[in-house]
Structure formats: C-alpha cells, structure tokens
Amino acid sequence: MQGTGPATLRARVRGLRARIKGSRYCLPFSLIVFTILDLLVFHSGAFSGLFRSRSTRGSNDDESYLINTPGCVIQNFDVLSPQFAKLRKEYPMSFKCGDKRDLTESAGLKLFMFKERATEYKVKPSDLECNYRRVIPRTDKEGFINVRSTLGDPVPITDTETHIDEDGILATCFEASDNNTPIYYNVHYFVQPQKAQVKVENFKKLHGDRSAQPDKLSVLVLGIDSLSRFNMIRHMTETYRYAMQELDALDFRGYNKQGANTRPNTIAFLLGMTRDKFDATEFDEKDRGGFRSEFPVIWKDFANEGYVTAFGDDVAGSQFFNPHDVEYFQRGAFTVSQRHIAHFIPNLGFSYAPCQxxxxxxxxxxxxxxxxxxxxxxxxxxxxxxxCAITHDMLMMTRVIDQPVKTLLQTLNEEGILNHTVLFLVSDHGARYGKLRNTYLGNLEVNLPAFMAIFPPWFKTLYPRPWKNLVTNTRRLVSNFDFHQTLHDLASRDYILNKIRPVEANHGQSLFREVPETRTCADVSIPLHLCACESYDDVSVDDPLVEAAAKFTVDYLNEGLTNFPDCVQLQFDKVLSARMSSGNNVTRPNAAKQLVTVYLLVLQTKPASATLESLVRSAAGELSVVGEVQRTNRYGNQSHCIDDDIYRQYCFCRDQLPQQ
Incomplete structure (x- = not known):
C-alpha cells in the first residue's frame, strides 16, 4: 500500500501538527482552552473515575461490567437498550428460499429422486428426465485446489436411489419433450470416507478404538461473520440459551477483536500473525490465492497430529479462505451452486446470496x-x-440462523459427537455498518465479537485445572491470538502436559492458562481505537475542540488520498456524535507529566455523506489520529477506481462527481 508505512504516517502527523500550530485549530486562545479543559477534566473527573473504577475492580461478578479487572474494565449493556430499540426494524424471523419441493435430495452417500414431485414444476412424472454431473475442482500449477471448478459428463439418474462416489454433483432435470431447457438444478455434497481412511487406520494402530482416547479431542470451529456477543444474545436467543444451559458453554465476555474486518482477525486466530506481518510476506496477487503452503495455518498443526481436516464457507468467491490441502473441501461444489442455484430474497438488501x-x-x-x-x-x-451471507449486512438477520445453529448443536449433542469434540462458536467482529454502529453501544458491539466454547461434559472432571482457568478467562480480556494458542494446545495436547509454547511478545497465550488480571489491550496487540476497555463520556458536538479534531481527521485523510489522484479530496460536513476520554493508563501513560484527551468522533464528510469514526488524541495542544479511521456506512461502488485495502473506505472517485 502506498504511503501508509509507519514512518510515512509519523511524518504525515508531524507535518499536520506543524500546520495546525499556525492554523484555525490551534490559535493561542485554543491552546489556553485546551490546557484549562485538560486540567479541569483531569482534576475533576480523571482521578475520581480512576479511583471509582479501581474500587469496583475487586468485584468481577458485578453484572454492570462484562469484565472488571485492574487492566481492563468493559461496561455491560442491556442488549435491548433504548439505543438499540429505537433503531430496530421489523425483519422476518425466517424466510423461505423456495416454494417447491426438491426433485433430488441426498443423505449419506445416496442421491434420491422424487419423480412424483414433478407436477409442482408443471411436468408429468412420466416426462421427467434427470442427470447429474460430477464437480471437478481445478488445481493450480502446483497441484493445489483453487476456487474454480468444472463439470464432468452427464450421468442419467434412472433409479429412485443412486450411490454417489463423488464429493459434489450438479443434478439437472428436464421435461423429456424439451430437454434443452432445464426446469430444475440442485447441488449435492457427499463426504467420501475413503478420503480419511489412511488417517483413521493410522489412528487405530496407534491408539485403538476412538472411545479409548476421548482426550484426543476433535475440534469444530463454527464462524459466523459480523456477529457481536450482544447481538448473539439479542437475536440468537435459542442458540445462546441451549448452549449455556444444556451444554455448559463458556461465554468469553471480553473477547476483543484485533482488526477492523474479517481479514486481520482471522489472520490472527488462524495463523497467529498480525496483519502487518502477514501483508509483508503475502504472495503476489497472480499466485493461487488463499494461504501459502508454507504459512503456519492452524489446521496444519492438527494435520501433523494425524487429524482429518475439513473446510467449508458460504461465500466461495473469496480468495482469502482457501486452505488447499484439507481432506474435505466443499468449495468446488459451492462455486457450482453459486453459478446455478444461488439467489436473493427481494427487498432484504443482502450483498451475498442467502439461498442456494x-x-x-x-x-x-x-x-x-x-x-x-x-x-x-x-x-x-x-x-x-x-x-457470512446472511449475517454480514443486517443486524437483525442474525435471528434467521438462530434455529439452524441450535438444531446443529442439538444434533451433535444427541448423537454423542460432542462427547469427543470441542466446539467453538466464534465471530470476527460485530456489525460494521448501520445506525446502531454510530452510537456508543454500536462502537462497543463492533469490537466485541461472539466467542463461545463447548467442551465434553467429562473435561472439567478429568482436567480441573485447565477448566478452572478457562472459566476464569471468561471474565478477562482475551484476543484472537489467545484463540490461536488455545487451538495449538488442543492439537498438541499441551494443556495436559502443562507445556508453555514460546510465542512472540504481545501474541497472547493459551486460554488453558489463566490470563493475568493486569492485561491491557496493548499487551495483546489490540489497537487503541479498537479497544473495548476504553471508557468515554458524551461531549457536545458544538464544542470547538471537537470540531477541530474532526477537521483534523479530514485533513489527515486527505493527505493520504493525495496518493490516489483518481479520488477527490474530502470536505468536512458535520460532527454526528462525540465522546471524550481522559485519565486512562493507556491513553495517558505519564499522567503526572502530560495531560492527554482522546476524542471518539463520528463525523460526516462530503461528497456522498461518508460517515467516519475517528479517534483523535490531544496532547499539549497537538492532535494526532489514533489507529485507522473507520467507515461506518456503506460506500458501494464509490471507490471503484482504487483497490487499496484501507483508502477505498474514504475514496470518492472523480468520475462519480455530477457532470458540469
């Protein structure tokens, strides 16, 4: 990315500070106001707030706080608080993806055909003809599976029940008199046991029957995009209640995201890497996509321990999730599904097809x-x-998947699968767009994704110390890096041997070990502008210092946008909301020597009414932007003229300006 390295950013901020000293932001009178205001805030509120928070930190069970430790305090909210209730819209509890029954269904390794249902497609059963074509995943020059696939030759479906030896097939039906016009498509997935046969046989040789090794735990990770912990409780009520009450799930209340969107958060928990480190080593775009084979993706830890590996996602066009070398990989068939049977529900505003x-x-x-x-x-x-498809865009749509997820958990439990499986239900972040996002509750939600863990019922008895630490850590600040280390411990069984794996500084620890009460966001590389431990108080949007901080943000972004000549310069429009923090150990590390105020702003720019969230630090009359300015409303095709991962949030392409 051009012009966004640390040295460049520091130089940019220094330049802006120098300009500000002689500009409208920092006139002598403003400097006096800054100093007086900082002193008043510090002496009237900072000490009292600091002592008040310290005095409550001994009671970590206080439901006023999600977590309440010397290193981090996160306020709790009613999930149906007035801030949310007034923004609530009526969305369906569920929706139907079709009104006709399928002509083909699958179960196990069998494909079933139901000719009698042909009348629902206005075809006589006797005139119905169907075939299937196997899905053939494509491979790149190195032999790795990629996101594309082709189809084999048609095979007629002549029986009501057909054994299938493929991983995926496309079923197609015609009317016999017009077999050039399909009346029906469907894609079916099959888990072929022979793919895991070698690992199953090796496991039996080493360990005997599966039941004799219950602590060689399977691990199932269910990721749900854009799901905050608050929104899970709010809209996945049946799933949450069943997990907590019936499965004794662990709800990690202080799970704080690492980055703004899916990419940096999944990089952290799948690879144990920061976004910057990953980007510095990432391959060329012309390469095969996904994770390079030499990257330390966590499922390789499991594969090296003899585990069978599997992967699936519902946005198969993504190049990022592409593990290549797992035994069970449904993406090839899903790309066929997206080409032939994916569709949208009218008037619901999905970005990705919610139906296959x-x-x-x-x-x-x-x-x-x-x-x-x-x-x-x-x-x-x-x-x-x-x-991702259903939850990515709309806060309320989460409730549509509540029953499917609960049903999955129930089935896994009733069939005894959870007796030898650890299940993690995890997300990357909360809702990044919408009206709630521009409130303080929305700011907190987006930084606190859902993270739950379900262990076999015998685990707490057999391993009381790791279990005790897990329970303790549900009320501590935890991160994606902790999740990564925990997965490694499960693969290696280091939690049994009490081994401590050496890791990079600020890269977390296994949750089988107690997280220190003193942990701060900085201790686990959580950027300040994403840290849920920060506490802010309302301040007037008309405050001249707030407006100065907002205009500084716009100037800061405009300097970066000069690297993209196809983008217009932004203009400050107005401040939508403002909050202020003072006296925090992180934002003011040398409190006795330097007074610091941090403003959390939501502002609007022109053109196109871009809504931006900015964290601006004021120290000794100088301003600096902390972290990444985040776009909180959708920008669609406004930035089509650039592909920069950060600046496309702010870019408005010149060719979209009204014609003179």
Missing part, C-alpha cells in the same frame, strides 16, 4: 459440517466452517 436453491446458504454449510462429523467418528478431526 431451496436451502439457506448457512444451512448448506451446517449440513456439511454435520456430515463430516458423522463420517469421521473413528479418528479425531479439525473442521473449520465460516458463514
């Missing part, structure tokens, strides 16, 4: 996850599944 034929996209992934779990029961496996 008559099924919700998420349900396709959950069914596949269940099939893998059922098939691989004689050896441990690691399954990573990610759903």
């Amino acid at each position: 034929g008559n099924k919700m996209s998420a349900s396709v992934i959950y069914d596949y996850a269940l099939d893998v779990a059922r098939s691989v029961k004689d050896a441990p496996y690691f399954g990573f599944y990610w759903t």
